[in-house]
Amino acid sequence: xxxxxxxxxxxxxxxxxxxxxxxxxxxxxxxxxxxxxxxxxxxxxxxxxxxxxxxxxxxxxxxxxxxxxxxxxxxxxxxxxxxxxxxxxxxxxxxxxxxxxxxxxxxxxxxxxxxxxxxxxxxxxxx
Numbered sequence: 001x002x003x004x005x006x007x008x009x010x011x012x013x014x015x016x017x018x019x020x021x022x023x024x025x026x027x028x029x030x031x032x033x034x035x036x037x038x039x040x041x042x043x044x045x046x047x048x049x050x051x052x053x054x055x056x057x058x059x060x061x062x063x064x065x066x067x068x069x070x071x072x073x074x075x076x077x078x079x080x081x082x083x084x085x086x087x088x089x090x091x092x093x094x095x096x097x098x099x100x101x102x103x104x105x106x107x108x109x110x111x112x113x114x115x116x117x118x119x120x121x122x123x124x125x126x127x
Contacts, residue, residue: 073104
């Protein structure tokens, strides 16, 4: 079993989902109480994506990628992201989860790249 740290918002969502359930009740189960299998979320996710206008639809694993990417772009330390995802190092985060939005990369380069004091109009031709 792994411990995952939730935000206050995430914890509130799970508290709401668990309200009124016995302590050992499964969170994701069929109407007969049987646990979901590996792909039993597929249909529900497709329906939710259709309602939300997300095309192509995503799955639970894509939500994990999205969380990791947003956490990295919010400057969460890579080791913290890795720990919360259950990885022992940052290698997986760097290679597989740290997908950065183009706008984030552009903004970060423009903010952190070295400045050389260029002033428009004071350029001399190299010829």
